[in-house]
Amino acid sequence: MRDFLDQIEASLDSNLYYVALFVSLAIPDICGAIDSDNGQATMGKYVRWFDKYIAPRYRSLRGQVLTGEDCYFFRCSMLHQGSSQHPGSSYSRVLFIEPGATTTVAHRCVFMGALVIDVRIFCRDIISGAYEWLEEVEDSERFKRNFSKFMRRYPQGLAPYVVGVPVIG
DSSP states (O other), rough: HHHHHHHHHHHHEEEEEEEHHHHHHHHHHHHHTTTTOOOOOOOOHHHHHHHHHHGGGGTTEEEEEHHHHHHHHHHIIIIIIIOOOOOTTSSSSEEEOOOOOOOOOOOSSEEEEEEEEEHHHHHHHHHHHHHHHHHHHHEEEEEHHHTSSSOOEEEEETTEEEESOOOEO
C-alpha cells in the first residue's frame, strides 16, 4: 500500500496532476473495501472513509466545504465520464488549481457555485488520510485478509506466473 501511495506522490512531484488526481480519488474506495468484511467497495464505504479521514481537513468557518458524498459524486463523474460536473453534487463543478499557477493558494473556496481546490494539497490530504488509516488497521485480521488480494508490485516477479522481471498483479 505504501508503494502505491509513494507513486501518487511521485506523480505530484512530476506535475502529473491527472494521474495523481485519478488515483487519489480511488483511494477512499480501496481503503473502504479493504477495511470491510466482504472486501468490496460501495458508495457508503467510500463516504464513511472520506468523512472520517479527509473531511475534517475540508471544514471552514462557513461549515463543511467537501463531504464524502460530494467527493464520491466527483469521483464518479471524473473516473467514468472525465467530467468535473455531477448532477448529485452540491457544486456546479469542481475545479483544481495547479500549484504555482498563481501567487496565492486557492483551496477550499467556492466561486459562483464551483468548488476550487489546490490539486496538490487535495492529493496529499488523501495520501495523509490513507497513512492515518493504515496505522489504525494494518495489523487487523480483516485488513490482512483483504490486502492479500490488493494489486501490488512484485519486483522479482510472481511465481509461478512470471519470474525474474517486475510485475504488477
